[in-house]
Amino acid sequence: MIRSFVLAGVITVAGIAHAEEPIVGNWKTAAGDTAVIVSCGSSYCVTLKTGKYAGRKIGTLAGTGGSYAGEITDPAAEKTYSGAGKVSGNSLRMQGCVMKILCKSQTWTRL
Secondary structure: OHHHHHHHHHHHHHHHHOOOOOOOEEEEOOOOOEEEEEEEOOEEEEEEOOOOOOOOEEEEEEEEOOEEEEEEEEOOOOEEEEEEEEEEOOEEEEEEEEOOOEEEEEEEEEO
């Protein structure tokens, strides 16, 4: 009986340790494409799965708990900007800035 409780505790702790960050998953971009965000080392890589630029990595973000910062690339212009992402429920607000002054943002939806 004690063995059952110990095993249940180990399984619970293992589940908590492997919980993914809210940013991980598939997202519908403002343009209607699908982007996938996965863990890559200590960061999160953003890659387009569908659309004209499918297969292109468009960002790297780091952070925890729903707030992330890093770099975002506009695949059409091939320009990289300081970026940030904030997850709220099934929405991801992505923002790219030039010199932290001129910023544009868009909201993605979890698929």
